[in-house]
Amino acid sequence: MTARLTRRGFLTTGAMLGAGLLAGPVLAGCSTPDTAGGSGTGSSGSGAGTGTPTTDFPSKLWTPTDTVGALPDRPKRIAWQNIVVGVTALEAVESWVKKGAEEIGYEYLGSNSNGNSAQTITQMNQAITRGIMGMVAPGQELPAQVAAMKTGMAAGSAMFLFNTGGITCGMAAVxxxxxxxxxxxxxxxxxxxxxxxxxxxxxxxxxxxxxxxxxxxxxxxxxxxxxxxxxxxxxxxxxxxxxxxxxxxxxxxxxxxxxxxxxxxxxxxxxxxxxxxxxxxxxxxxxxxxxxxxxxxxxxxxxxxxxxxxxxxxxxxVHYPMVGYAPARLIGRWGEGKTIPQFLEYQSFLIDSADAATKWETDQDRCPELYEEMLGGDTTYIAPRGEISYATRGAIYEGDLPVKLPDLVQ
Known part of the structure; x- marks a missing residue:
């Protein structure tokens, strides 16, 4: 049975990153031939890669380096799969996925299933078949989405999905x-x-x-x-x-x-x-x-x-613009053969004063600077956990999302 959801199914915007049911309208995506980057068919872009899946939730803070490993032979294209209509939070996420892609010279491909779970999977598979370096998606029908993403992962793409394991990089606001x-x-x-x-x-x-x-x-x-x-x-x-x-x-x-x-x-x-x-x-x-x-x-x-x-x-x-911008930039690192986190924990930021509110509002448009601060170890808005790369792409976290995450180890 095909599920169709509407935004009335959500009780709060914050639940969107910590719950698994969303829905929404078609967002136009850029469309160009599959020559935006690599061919997407080379032998270096397929297979499970080295590394063993784990059910131990990543607790160590990701420390980025400039070390370059094997390169994925995938097109320089980032896909965003939206599934919700009229929700400001996810509109911000979508906008900043696109900005992040553009900043690193990647093509942006946006789709929206208008609340139809079967259409979500169809659109995801279409993007994967076309060829992408990576995809970002909120959760709707998680088992089916994970299955689709594993097809992309087998081809060498980096997959980011809310509220689950089994993919390249999980994400959640806990x-x-x-x-x-x-x-x-x-x-x-x-x-x-x-x-x-x-x-x-x-x-x-x-x-x-x-x-x-x-x-x-x-x-x-x-x-x-x-x-x-x-x-x-x-x-x-x-x-x-x-x-x-x-x-x-x-x-x-x-x-x-x-x-x-x-x-x-x-x-x-x-x-x-x-x-x-x-x-x-x-x-x-x-x-x-x-x-x-x-x-x-x-x-x-x-x-x-x-x-x-x-x-x-x-x-x-939660800083919704960074929810979109950080994965887009990290997909760029993946394409360069560098490490990315196994999990992005979107932090709960306390707004309890005029100064905190002003900082919050100002930071909504500071994603490039905030991303660099995250690379430098700042966890104000995002705590990146674990480590994975194209060369070690088999080392994914396969477990469920814990209700309470283990303490972050520096």
Missing amino acids: QYQFGRRIGEYTATYVKEQLGGTGKVVFINLNVQQDLRPRETGFMDAITEAGLDKSIVTSVDSPAAATQEEGYTLMNTYLQKAGEVDVVAAAGDDLALGAMSALKAAGMWESKPKLMVCGIDGNTQAIAAIKAANTPYKATSA
Whole structure:
């Protein structure tokens, strides 16, 4: 059965890199003959290569070098396989995949399956058959996507896919880390502003299985800070992660419990809606230390943090432009016979002040500089793990994506 998905299936934009279901419209790709680079048919561009697959998740920080090994005989072409319509986050990813390709002199090939999972695989196979140095794709039907990508890998291409192993380089924004980042902020706030106690509400999105680790990370941060977990009341959100739903949930809670000091939510829209309910209840004035925080880097949430005139204090977010730009540039390294990471961990960046918000906004257009900083060891936005190259292309990570990644070893 062919699956067709719509953007209404997503509860938050941050879930797109930590969950496996997406959908979307056709994006035009450049189209030129298969002479953009190598022929794509040479003997050096096929086979499994040296190296043994592993089920041990890569924990060591990737250290790039200029050492050149065997070269893949593949065209200088990068494919982006989109599957979602009208989602700003993935539009940013797509735009920066294209910019990254153009900067290194590669042809860009963009496709979109308009939510049709069978069409996703068809388009991926078409790009692989045409000849590519590498491909970047969000997850939709992971087993089928991995199978298609393995065909490209056998030909010598580098394949980047969200939320799975079994390909050249896996990628994910780890949902546990999102929750933990906000949990750490909440714990510090409770200890420093509320004397180590208070009533905390966490509005979860456990209705979506892939987002359940957000609550786990939040609660781990609370207890590891030495706070009693009983100060937190978890409130279930249904399928809609909207401001309207956040308002309704908070209003219902206030009618039953009456008091709250902190509201944290698994999505910024829920938190913003809850904040509106708190205002309607007069709590902005009656509780001057009231605090609200969320997850995803919603532009309205960031604006509130910058303005510093509401209880909204923090959000955590992924740098979506780098989600596209870094893989494109790394595919260029692959084509040069250099090493690339086995896994890209997209970090949860905490925006908790006007200065942090300004840095975040400025950095959205600084991908070339941020990429160079990543090569130099900076892990602010991306923690590159493990090492693989065309010469060692058999040494892929074959396991599943852990809910909580092992500590990064420098």
